[in-house]
Amino acid sequence: MRPRRFLPAGPLKGTIRVPGDKSISHRSIMLGALAVGETRVTGLLEGEDVLATAAAMRAMGASVERIGEGEWSVHGVGVGALLQPQAPLDMGNSGTSTRLLMGLVASHPISATFVGDASLSKRPMGRVIDPLSQMGAAFEASDGGRLPLTVRGALPGVPIEYRLPVASAQVKSAILLAGLNTPGITTVIEPVPTRDHSERMLRGFGAELTVEAVNGERVIRIRGEAELKPQVIEVPGDPSSAAFFIVAALIVPGSEVLIENVGLNPTRAGIVEVLRLMGGSIEEVNRREVGGEPVADLLVKHSPLKGIEVDPAVAPSMIDEFPVLFVAAALAEGTTVTSGLDELRVKESDRLSAMAAALTAAGAQVTETADGLTVVGTAGDPLPGGGPVTTHLDHRIAMAMAIAGIASRDGVDVDDTRPIATSFPVFEALLESLAG
Numbered sequence: 255m256r257p258r259r260f261l262p263a264g265p266l267k268g269t270i271r272v273p274g275d276k277s278i279s280h281r282s283i284m285l286g287a288l289a290v291g292e293t294r295v296t297g298l299l300e301g302e303d304v305l306a307t308a309a310a311m312r313a314m315g316a317s318v319e320r321i322g323e324g325e326w327s328v329h330g331v332g333v334g335a336l337l338q339p340q341a342p343l344d345m346g347n348s349g350t351s352t353r354l355l356m357g358l359v360a361s362h363p364i365s366a367t368f369v370g371d372a373s374l375s376k377r378p379m380g381r382v383i384d385p386l387s388q389m390g391a392a393f394e395a396s397d398g399g400r401l402p403l404t405v406r407g408a409l410p411g412v413p414i415e416y417r418l419p420v421a422s423a424q425v426k427s428a429i430l431l432a433g434l435n436t437p438g439i440t441t442v443i444e445p446v447p448t449r450d451h452s453e454r455m456l457r458g459f460g461a462e463l464t465v466e467a468v469n470g471e472r473v474i475r476i477r478g479e480a481e482l483k484p485q486v487i488e489v490p491g492d493p494s495s496a497a498f499f500i501v502a503a504l505i506v507p508g509s510e511v512l513i514e515n516v517g518l519n520p521t522r523a524g525i526v527e528v529l530r531l532m533g534g535s536i537e538e539v540n541r542r543e544v545g546g547e548p549v550a551d552l553l554v555k556h557s558p559l560k561g562i563e564v565d566p567a568v569a570p571s572m573i574d575e576f577p578v579l580f581v582a583a584a585l586a587e588g589t590t591v592t593s594g595l596d597e598l599r600v601k602e603s604d605r606l607s608a609m610a611a612a613l614t615a616a617g618a619q620v621t622e623t624a625d626g627l628t629v630v631g632t633a634g635d636p637l638p639g640g641g642p643v644t645t646h647l648d649h650r651i652a653m654a655m656a657i658a659g660i661a662s663r664d665g666v667d668v669d670d671t672r673p674i675a676t677s678f679p680v681f682e683a684l685l686e687s688l689a690g
């Protein structure tokens with residue numbers, strides 16, 4: 255464990271760049287590993303989760319090499335040609351690596367065993383086992399669909415039409431990736447849109463993929479036995495990482511921070527919308543496109559925030575940002591009410607109960623409900639502070655409470671900062687640079 259007390263600091267001033275988007279980084283390595291020839295990636299997130307994906311793709315035959323900072327070269331094997339890994343694939347803390355790779359293995363004539371840390375080993379995999387079993391793959395899983403688990407791929411796989419029972423980009427992506435090496439058309443129906451990086455990137459690599467809106471649902475079809483062409487990919491900055499500094503700048507008096515190169519794909523940008531509704535000053539400068547994704551620099555200034563009722567419909571587009579939104583709510587004037595957040599209970603930790611406990615330990619007024627939190631804010635007064643708060647191997651809890659600490663009177667003790675390296679290894683360095 256690496257404990258740390260995050261002390262009051264600020265005002266936060268300066269310009270930063272957050273590392274590459276985690277979702278896009280995973281996908282660029284996976285698809286690069288399936289394209290014959292060299293895929294070049296710049297701005298890759300070099301966090302532990304993405305490195306777990308890189309190691310797994312190597313274990314299945316691809317060459318995945320680091321050329322320089324964030325710069326990677328991937329030589330793929332071709333769709334259908336993944337090799338049998340010789341040892342269990344260690345997914346560490348990463349749900350995205352696990353679920354998407356289960357999809358890839360499911361339609362290859364190989365088997366793979368997935369293992370992970372204590373947090374990942376508690377997370378539900380039944381949501382991908384169900385559709386991938388329909389496609390012909392066989393599974394042996396622990397404890398009703400948890401890691402360690404073994405997938406035996408089916409060749410040929412069976413193309414399915416599957417309506418997602420949960421709003422999950424990981425489940426959608428697992429099916430689409432399995433569909434890549436399945437004859438015919440695999441169809442995923444999304445009643446609620448989730449992040450669409452897989453669709454964008456599969457198309458970019460030359461897969462035949464269509465998206466149609468039918469009765470308010472997204473119908474995604476992919477033609478299998480695809481041939482992917484290697485690409486040059488520039489990964490935009492991760493909005494989920496930027497969110498910690500957006501909230502920090504909004505709640506620490508006197509702050510003004512420019513965050514450059516932030517991905518603003520509409521399926522990811524819910525946090526910006528919600529913080530603006532709360533009164534946050536977040537200005538988009540220099541809107542442009544990077545790697546097929548909308549991007550802007552964000553100029554964020556300290557703002558008095560108001561509590562609001564957060565529309566549950568926005569949840570999928572900010573699913574990883576709720577921990578830090580709860581921190582913003584704790585400093586706002588009035589009450590913030592959230593609901594429809596059952597999915598937060600099956601992330602790296604149960605993020606509703608973990609954040610309720612953590613914020614309460616830091617002196618905030620929080621009530622946990624079945625599917626959300628209700629937070630009564632301080633109207634801009636610093637939180638008293640305290641702790642220790644328990645991160646439960648969850649990077650987002652650690653970083654959200656670090657931000658709560660800098661906006662507190664006495665500081666906040668975080669029991670373990672190690673998980674931060676899974677998604678945002680330079681988080682503490684950037685925080686220090688802004689706090690002067």
Ligand SMILES: O=C(O)C1=C[C@@H](OP(=O)(O)O)[C@@H](O)[C@H](O)C1
Nearest residue numbers: 277350421422423424425573574
């Ligand atoms: O597809 C992805 O890259 C991700 C999807 C989301 O998970 P779910 O699909 O479980 O909602 C998100 O929480 C995760 O950090 C990354």
Ligand SMILES: C=C(OP(=O)(O)O)C(=O)O
Nearest residue numbers: 347348349350351574601
């Ligand atoms: C939920 C997350 O990641 P994953 O599912 O990949 O572990 C996250 O990064 O907040």
